[in-house]
Amino acid sequence: MNITFFRLEPSADFTGHAIWERSKIRETCWVRASNEQDARLIASIKLRTAAPSGDDGSNSPWLNGLLVQCNQDVPPLDFGNRSLITVSGKIYL
Known part of the structure; x- marks a missing residue:
């Protein structure tokens, strides 16, 4: 598996859209994943806020191509073994 x-x-x-209430952050982040779909899924899981009853997470802004652009890129920060890092330096394993 090729990880990038x-x-x-x-x-x-x-970023003012109500759907962003489902995310802990509204800033650029880098994700280690094998493809764009996995990167979006990882972000949606790692950055999910406490969801209302019955919310399965499919309404995450990170899954929406209109709300979030996703491109291959080299992170400017030391990534180590983390799965997600935000532009402000927040780290998610």
């Missing part, structure tokens, strides 16, 4: 890094960047035009 993806930069997920929220669109500034949509």
Whole structure:
């Protein structure tokens, strides 16, 4: 399996959208994943807030191509064995 890094960047035009209440952050992050779909899924899981009853997480902004751009990129920070790092330096294993 080929692991690479993806930069997920929220669109500034949509960060005020109510769907962002389902995420801990609204900033650019880098994810270690094998493809774009996995990168989006990892971000949606790692950055999920406490969901209302019946919410299965499928409404995460990180899964939406209109709300978040996703491109292969090299992270500017030391990634180590982490799965996700934000532009401000927050780390998620």
